[in-house]
């Protein structure tokens with residue numbers, strides 16, 4: 001028998017700071033503050049993502065990796 005821990009991933013949308021296309025990001029709500037880089041699915045530029053997980057909502061900000069927050 002395999003024990004697995006299920007983490008419910010939240011999906012959040014935000015605009016790419018390069019091409020302004022809507023992107024969907026999978027957020028792990030068990031981590032309160034996260035900052036990472038993910039390539040845009042449309043233009044492939046590196047998007048800097050900052051996530052703040054609150055009690056009722058998840059705040060997601062995006063910026064160009066070269067600019068930072």
Ligand SMILES: [Zn+2]
Nearest residue numbers: 016019040043
């Ligand atoms: Zn893009």
